[in-house]
Amino acid sequence: MRSKEVLKQLSPYKQGKQTKDIQKEFGLDYIVKLASNENPYGFSDKVKELFRASEPVFNIYPDGYTSELRYLISEKLNVNPESLIFGSGSEEIIQMLCRSYLTIGDQVIMATPTFPQYKHYALIEGAEIAEHPVNEDGSHPLDKMLEAVQDNTKIIWICTPNNPTGIAISKEELENFLNRCPSDVLVVLDEAYVEFLQPEKDLNAVGLLDKHPNLIVLRTFSKAYGLAGLRIGYGIADPLIVETLDKVRGPFNTTSAAQQAAVIAFSDQDFIQHTYRENKKGLKQFQAFLTSIGWDYYESEANFLLVKTPKSGMDAFDYLIKHGFIVRPGELLGIPNTIRVTIGKEEDMKIMENILKDYQEQLN
Incomplete structure (x- = not known):
């Protein structure tokens, strides 16, 4: 074989x-x-109470639309429910993005070092990788990443705060980057650690989606919410991007237990x-x-x-x-x-x- x-x-x-x-x-x-x-x-202790009080139902498929969690997050973030995509951790959404948008010869741009699965899944789809070393302080070299954009560039990955350096970009840096980035290049903003940011450093990235339909914001329940063992995360993007990702998403890719726990965890701020x-x-x-x-x-x-x-x-x-x-x-x-x-x-x-x-x- x-x-x-x-x-x-x-x-x-x-x-x-x-x-x-x-x-x-x-x-x-x-x-x-x-x-x-x-x-x-x-x-959250409220998640523990949920599983103590509720008998699990394992013989029924989960809600493939992730309805309860979808509507909760859409209301909280003030976004269209159709702007949300859910995955087995945000990592699965990274895999969906590569599968949906990359073919042999396409280019992706990223900092290095950063979350390694960006590169891993892009290589599997045959993409070319343009890596740019982080600045001396561990921050993304955003100008160099923009300069590297070519006709075959499909995705730019930005992890903020960056794993493993921990450095976060500023709102001004992000807005400047998005204003200069070609509109046909997908910008993936991975905010796996967004809950640890100081409030004044929050990018309010979701508020930029209307102006920049080539942006997708990724978040996860694995870090601050403490649900790493249940594997659930989500992305927020233009509904056309979500519709594209749904075509490669498994129909029941998040479990009932993960959805239930995420609803409770998200509600316990x-x-x-x-x-x-x-x-x-x-x-x-x-x-x-x-x-x-x-x-x-x-x-x-x-x-x-x-x-x-x-x-x-x-x-x-x-x-x-x-x-x-x-x-x-x-x-x-x-x-x-x-x-x-x-x-x-x-x-x-x-x-x-x-x-x-x-x-x-x-x-x-």
Whole structure:
């Protein structure tokens, strides 16, 4: 059997080491996973109450239109219900976009490093990849990305705050970019971490859709809402884009359980505010600690910090994992000599800080 030739150049996604693997390998009981930017505070108690009170119905197909969640979000965001597309996480929508708009020889433009699935799914469709290194501060090189637009350019990917650097673009930068971008190029604005932005830095990207019908905004319930295990996300775009994506979307691509949980989670903004406050506090404390031991980092508007390490990121990763802390080495993300650390609970972060302090002392 012969697959697409490009698949020989690609590798399946490799997730970070899991808790059970670490426990078995190092004989540890205390394991803290800070590698995948999950919510350390779990998810809304109201979601827990939902599943305690309701018996699951697994023998019936889910609502393929995602009606209840669709109408809730459309009302909250003041958008047409037909402007919403739902996926198994926003990642599935990325896959839909590539499948819908890309063919062999088309070009896509992105920063590097950024979320790797943009490139992965584009390559599968035969697209050419134009990657532009992030600026020294980790921000998107928007001018260079615009200069790279050609007649065959179909999609430009913008992740803000960017994963893995954590840097967010400003509203002025976005509006300037959209005003200069050709209207036949699809701009994908991935706001997976939008709930962690300071209110004054919110792009209000949804408010730009009427003026820029070539824009699609992606969001997810996997990060701040704490529903990563249920896999549900959504996109907001011109109804014509949504109609196109619906043609490649699986008819029942989000589960009943995910839809129900997302409805409850979206309605509980008190939990989101709690997550926001705790993350901001933990981020500032961790930044202050790093400064105290002489380490640098990229400024972050997300729930993680890309830390510059004195030796390789793999070396710091190995030291931390032996002490029960799982982080993501920068060598796997495209920025050597760094580690990406999810901001965890205060008590866990304090323990990790002591471990990193010991590590630094051993290097001296």
